[in-house]
Amino acid sequence: MDTNKLIQNAINSVSKQLHNYQTSTDPKLQKKASILSYWLDDYMRMLKKKETFNPRKLKRYKRGEIVKVHLGYNIGNEEGGLHYAIVLTKNDSKNSPIITIIPLSSVKANKPIHPYNVFLGDTIFQQLKGKWEIHHDLIDQELTSQTQEVDSLRELISSKTEAELLEDHADIDKRIHELNASIAYLSKLSSRRDKISNEILKMKTGSIALVNQITTISKIRIYNPLHSNDVLGNVKVSNEILDAIDDKIRELYIGK
Amino acid sequence: MDTNKLIQNAINSVSKQLHNYQTSTDPKLQKKASILSYWLDDYMRMLKKKETFNPRKLKRYKRGEIVKVHLGYNIGNEEGGLHYAIVLTKNDSKNSPIITIIPLSSVKANKPIHPYNVFLGDTIFQQLKGKWEIHHDLIDQELTSQTQEVDSLRELISSKTEAELLEDHADIDKRIHELNASIAYLSKLSSRRDKISNEILKMKTGSIALVNQITTISKIRIYNPLHSNDVLGNVKVSNEILDAIDDKIRELYIGK
Numbered sequence: 001m002d003t004n005k006l007i008q009n010a011i012n013s014v015s016k017q018l019h020n021y022q023t024s025t026d027p028k029l030q031k032k033a034s035i036l037s038y039w040l041d042d043y044m045r046m047l048k049k050k051e052t053f054n055p056r057k058l059k060r061y062k063r064g065e066i067v068k069v070h071l072g073y074n075i076g077n078e079e080g081g082l083h084y085a086i087v088l089t090k091n092d093s094k095n096s097p098i099i100t101i102i103p104l105s106s107v108k109a110n111k112p113i114h115p116y117n118v119f120l121g122d123t124i125f126q127q128l129k130g131k132w133e134i135h136h137d138l139i140d141q142e143l144t145s146q147t148q149e150v151d152s153l154r155e156l157i158s159s160k161t162e163a164e165l166l167e168d169h170a171d172i173d174k175r176i177h178e179l180n181a182s183i184a185y186l187s188k189l190s191s192r193r194d195k196i197s198n199e200i201l202k203m204k205t206g207s208i209a210l211v212n213q214i215t216t217i218s219k220i221r222i223y224n225p226l227h228s229n230d231v232l233g234n235v236k237v238s239n240e241i242l243d244a245i246d247d248k249i250r251e252l253y254i255g256k
Numbered sequence: 257m258d259t260n261k262l263i264q265n266a267i268n269s270v271s272k273q274l275h276n277y278q279t280s281t282d283p284k285l286q287k288k289a290s291i292l293s294y295w296l297d298d299y300m301r302m303l304k305k306k307e308t309f310n311p312r313k314l315k316r317y318k319r320g321e322i323v324k325v326h327l328g329y330n331i332g333n334e335e336g337g338l339h340y341a342i343v344l345t346k347n348d349s350k351n352s353p354i355i356t357i358i359p360l361s362s363v364k365a366n367k368p369i370h371p372y373n374v375f376l377g378d379t380i381f382q383q384l385k386g387k388w389e390i391h392h393d394l395i396d397q398e399l400t401s402q403t404q405e406v407d408s409l410r411e412l413i414s415s416k417t418e419a420e421l422l423e424d425h426a427d428i429d430k431r432i433h434e435l436n437a438s439i440a441y442l443s444k445l446s447s448r449r450d451k452i453s454n455e456i457l458k459m460k461t462g463s464i465a466l467v468n469q470i471t472t473i474s475k476i477r478i479y480n481p482l483h484s485n486d487v488l489g490n491v492k493v494s495n496e497i498l499d500a501i502d503d504k505i506r507e508l509y510i511g512k
Contacts, residue, residue: 003289007274010293013300014270018263020304033259036303037266044269046331047292048276053332063511075302075328076309076474077353088509089468097333100470100509212345214356215471218332239511246510253344253356254502254510255319255495 014040035081039073046070046220053097055219058226061092061099064236066124068224069217071103079103079213082223084124086209086237086245100216102245107206116212116252118244120237122205127235128196135193142186149179195231209241211248270296291337295329302476309353311475314482317348317355320492322380324480325473327359335359335469338479340380342465342493342501356472358501362460372468372508374500376493378461383491384452391449398442405435451487465497467504 021033061067065087074080085101092099104120113119153175157165165172225233277289317323321343330336341357348355360376369375409431413421421428481489 003278003286003293006290006293007271007278010274010296011267011271013297015263015267017300017303018266022259022263030259034262037259037262040266041269043331044273047273047329050332072331073303074474075299076306076476078472078474090508090511098468100468212354212356213472216334216469218330218334220332242511246512249505249510252346254505255346255498256502 036073042070043072046218049220050218053220055097056094058094058219058222059228059233060094061087061089062236063087063090063092064239064242066104066232066235066237067099067101067222068232069101069103069221070223071215071217071221079105079210079215084207088214088245096219098216098218099222100214102209102211103213103215104207105210106204107208113208114212116248117208117210118241118248120207120209120241122207123237123241124207124235125200125203125205128200128203128231131231131235132193132196132200135189135196139186139189139193142182142189146179146182146186149175149182153179192229192231199231209245209248211245212252214249214253292329295336298326299328302474305476306474309476311353312350314350314475314478315484315489316350317343317345318492319343319346319348320495320498322360322488322491322493323355323357323478324488325357325359325477326479327471327473327477335361335466335471340463344470344501352475354472354474355478356470358465358467359469359471360463361466363462363464369464370468372504373464373466374497374504376463376465376497378463379493379497380463380491381456381459381461384456384459384487387487387491388449388452388456391445391452395442395445395449398438398445402435402438402442405431405438409435448485448487455487465501465504467501468508470505470509 018033018036021029021036024030067085067087068082069085070082071078071080084104086104088100088102089096104124105117107113107119153172156172160168224230228234274289274292277285277292280286323341323343324338325341326338327334327336340360342360344356344358345352360380361373363369363375409428413428416424480486484490
């Protein structure tokens with residue numbers, strides 16, 4: 001078959017499947033029309049990104065760290081969608097374009113935890129809350145010192161004659177310059193704090209690691225963290241949880 | 257955004273990406289137009305199949321068995337396409353819709369084996385060759401006994417009078433019936449032998465297990481074997497290879 005026909009055939013299949021979902025009488029399938037549409041758009045974007053993608057621009061990921069990844073709209077019961085996941089690769093390199101992870105899911109009320117899963121408790125929630133508090137305190141301190149500096153500058157200016165001010169103007173300029181830097185820093189801190197809040201608000205407390213859904217993904221699928229100071233930077237599970245995951249991997253996959 | 261717009265947007269993205277590949281000056285990217293088109297068609301078929309898919313109709317897969325799976329057209333450096341793979345799941349159940357595997361790849365000439373890989377030698381090739389030889393011998397035996405039976409029947413019929421033949425006709429009918437069954441059996445054997453030949457002919461000797469590409473897939477992605485008597489049924493790697501894979505998993509993913 002020539003390429004034009006193949007392309008047309010592919011587009012027809014996609015279109016047919018999306019419309020089948022859309023016109024289904026089952027509301028669950030109807031919803032899939034949007035979810036699959038969103039994913040196809042993301043999928044094409046990720047394929048395009050491959051041409052220019054350089055994993056060296058990302059942080060080096062450590063085992064046990066939490067990442068937010070897009071697993072895609074997957075076949076059958078493969079875990080799909082935007083998920084938190086635990087990095088499993090022990091010796092990630094900045095040169096490596098792929099990474100092995102275990103997807104996380106939230107605990108469903110009244111549903112027992114499957115033996116393939118490891119319960120994480122609310123460790124991610126607590127760590128993000130800790131990060132939020134650090135940012136909150138930093139913002140508080142920065143705001144206090146800013147207010148004091150503004151007051152002090154105002155006092156200084158009003159207490160001086162014009163001639164004195166002209167003489168001191170280099171010193172005053174420097175203090176105003178520092179004040180501007182402090183305002184920029186405050187805005188950065190507060191934007192980071194807001195991102196952390198957003199992440200916390202979207203989060204359900206109580207996570208489980210789906211060890212039986214272990215998978216290897218391109219780093220193009222990682223949404224966060226890309227760098228150490230991103231929202232999920234340095235958020236990780238405890239050594240006890242990693243030990244429990246080790247045991248589960250042995251149980252599910254290792255011969256002896 | 258309403259669903260119609262989302263769907264149109266998705267179809268536009270897909271169409272744009274396919275045409276970008278098609279009109280690329282890089283022959284490698286040009287080829288991707290066909291590969292991605294084929295995959296989108298398979299992908300939609302697999303999504304549709306999910307509605308009726310029943311893993312209980314498939315065989316129960318054992319650790320170390322070889323399966324042929326479609327990993328899809330994947331993002332970045334994720335392993336993609338139709339691949340042999342080793343089943344890693346220790347306790348597969350016929351109820352389970354997913355399975356964890358390690359994709360295989362063929363050894364590239366003049367390229368050293370990456371430390372993330374385990375060399376398998378030509379074990380799959382040799383096992384399929386063994387299967388082919390068994391089928392070949394069975395066909396040989398069946399053909400010989402068929403020829404003998406045809407000769408014997410012909411002799412019997414020509415040595416008898418019409419009256420005698422009428423008397424013996426129940427016995428002769430039975431032997432002709434058995435001959436027909438044997439012809440059907442021969443045709444089945446020879447079709448199976450041909451499938452095995454086709455598999456062998458497509459195969460490159462010398463495989464490696466890409467342990468750093470471990471992944472969990474829906475059983476919908478399995479092309480072969482679906483049942484024990486399919487071409488790849490009961491083809492598996494040795495315990496020594498499984499031990500080497502165990503070691504590699506420990507090295508790459510297990511804490512201590």
